[in-house]
Amino acid sequence: MSYNQRMGKIQEQRWKEKPSSSQPFPSMEGVTTSAAGDLTNRLSKLSVVESSGQSHLSVPPMQFGNIGLGNHKAVQGQKAIGKPNSYITISGAATVGVDKASVDQMAVNIQGNRAQKASPEKASTALSKLFGGNLLDNFTVDNSTYSLGHIRATFYPKFENEKSDQEIRTRMIEMVSKGLATLEVSLKHSGSLFMYAGQEGGAYAKNSYGNIYTAVGVFVLGRMFHEAWGTKASKKQAEFNDFLERTRMCISMELVTAVLGDHGQRPREDYVVVTAVTELGYGKPKFYSTPDVIAFCRKWRLPTNHVWLLSTRKSVTSFFAAYDALCEEGTATSVCKALDEVADISIPGSKDHIKAQGEILEGLVARIVSHESSKHMEQVLMDFPPPPLEGDLDLGPSLREICAANRSDEKQQIKALLQSVGTSFCPDYTDWFAKEGIDVHSRNADRSVLSKFLQTHPADFSTTKLQEMVRLMREKRYPAAFKCYYNFHKIDSVSSDNLHFRMVIHVHSDSAFRRYQKEMRYKPGLWPLYRGFFVDLNLFKANSERAKDIAKTNNNLVKDVNDSNGTSGKEGLADEDANLMIKLKFLTYKHSA
Structure with missing residues (x-):
């Protein structure tokens, strides 16, 4: 097929949208008090039970x-x-670098079978242990203490073109x-x-x-x-x-x-x-x-x-x-x-x-x-x-209607x-x-969780790199916070020897990205500093047999992971050129913002 023929097919594949009204989406100011009341009644009948x-x-x-x-x-x-x-x-089509079966097996060996959702009774018991027993305060770091840190959500790194x-x-x-x-x-x-x-x-x-x-x-x-x-x-x-x-x-x-x-x-x-x-x-x-x-x-x-x-x-x-x-x-x-x-x-x-x-x-x-x-x-x-369009459906109350009906x-x-x-x-x-009376984000323990995380043995390569990143940012005093919260999705697996957290890495200033990028030039193995950066943390104790299994698994995987995290993501472009980009703003937006 010739290039022109291919281009012809591409042009045919452009999205064709249904004609829509030229009027702006109705604002919430237009929702009357009676309409808001009707919406509240409709919402109260929804099937989800709290x-x-x-x-x-x-x-x-x-x-x-x-x-x-x-x-x-x-x-x-x-x-x-x-x-x-x-x-x-x-x-x-690329994988995460190493053989997926090996990585999955490593996760199974370290974490065990994925926890099922806890029953209300079991979750209540776990919460009582967590907060009533001061599990974090009593969790001491010794030679048998390990940690797992895995990125759960992230956006692109922020690169600054100088x-x-x-x-x-x-x-x-x-x-x-x-x-x-x-x-x-x-x-x-x-x-x-x-x-x-x-x-x-x-x-x-x-x-x-x-x-x-x-x-x-x-x-x-x-x-x-x-x-x-x-x-x-x-x-x-x-x-x-x-x-x-x-x-x-x-x-x-x-x-x-x-x-x-x-x-x-x-x-x-x-x-x-x-x-x-x-x-x-x-x-x-x-x-x-x-x-x-x-x-x-x-x-x-x-x-x-x-x-x-x-x-x-x-x-x-x-x-x-x-x-x-x-x-x-x-x-x-x-x-x-x-x-x-x-x-x-x-x-x-x-x-x-x-x-x-x-x-x-x-x-x-x-x-x-x-x-x-x-x-x-x-x-x-x-x-x-x-993909095909399915046609108009009754989607129920809109975002603006729901927020207006519950504005107070x-x-x-x-x-x-x-x-x-x-x-x-x-x-x-x-x-x-x-749980009733417990704000998901009120029981944070930023300092103690972070310090204990950095003192533990990393249970896999990912955790090693995350510890390296956090240590560098703390040593260099970058304008960033490491906010840790209890991971309530894992509440049923919590014990005195097994704690789960979610860490938010919040960079306060763009200067931190610029300084971090300079460090990466001298330390090629350093992972990037991402925007929108959330990490699941697991601090746990391991007996001698499990510790040996972790060490053996890590030794087999470190080389493969290092090899896979080289330049494969840059599609053959040099570092400087792979990060070459420019934002072009319009004055009409600046004047209206």
Whole structure:
């Protein structure tokens, strides 16, 4: 098949969206008191039954869109960076580095069979032991103490280009002109970072979980399944949760809603766009290339972004010229039209920015990717055509209606959102509510958990690298916090010799990323510092026989893991060029933000 023929097929595969009203999505201000009452009654009849183990969270009032709930600025300040400053991409077919069977067996040997959900009675007993018996305080670190640290959710590392924008542009044009790379450009939707790793893996915002932000994310993602799959949605939701848990994967999205604060303009719809797909396994995270992200999303009918590929000197120079001409007054319509004309390949997103968010466009993200990306993308578009539309369905109350109906109580908002999404996608509320009287996030032990974690023997290679990362950040006094919480998903396996936590690595300043990146130049084996960084920790005691098994397993795997974490994710590009990217903002967004 000739290139023109292939391109013809690609053009035929563009998304065709149903005509929609040009009117913006109705705001919550339009929900009357009586309508809110009706919605409350409808929500109260939903089938999910709250267990007696759920608590009343103590949270401050917040602002949702234009509904007065208290501190508006606090919500506005929660805006997360929606696109990475650099990407490290690999083929989606890649494994986590070592033989999967070996890694899985290692996990089984160390952790035993995966714990089943505890009964309310068993969970209550475990909680009593955990808090009443001061298990953490009494957990001493000695020669028999080990730890497991596995990344549960993460977004791309934040790389800082120390060159000027003009230097970056020049290098990009040079690489494409020599046939060494392709320039990939994507739209920047204006929302907040949301990550999802399955029902037990968890739902995460940029630096937190178990709050209104993640409840909104779960609701919107669950609704996306209903829109895409229709009557099959519940089955597909359950399959998706199981898939993410079984493969230890995480998807990252731009969450665009009006209830979490406006970014430049009030979006017409509440939606997500997938920005990253990550294999976590039990080692270093592996990020899918954009063609593989599109293949993954089309398989599961998840929303994709608009992407352009430019593989010639003419197309790249035309792109930068088009941006320079549009940067002050460009809108989504004019920018997308201009890029369609200059790009070699254009892949429209399944969520049209103009229809879903509006004409005000925050910006574009341009990055260097492998020269083979164009061929890879062509193959993906032929192998994975756009999924069919299931038609209009009664989806029940919308996000804005639910938040408006429960505007006086954030705890009730969270509960109503989780109930509305249904048990197929959210069978329990463990990350949001714990035992009566216990706030999931109130019983943290940051200092003691972290110090004990660093004193333990690492039970696998992943834990070794995480300890190395944390030690470096503490020694260099980087502006970052390591917040640890009890992992209530593992509550039934807690004992005096076996404790489970979830750690949030919260980087307070971009300077930490820049300083950390310099350290990586001198220590090539150092793992990257990720944005949106959550780790499951397990501190446990091991008898002599189990300790020998751990040592034997680690010795067999360390070399393979080291080999697999080299340059395979950079598709043959040198470190400096693999991280080459640029953000291009529009003045129309800056003026409206």
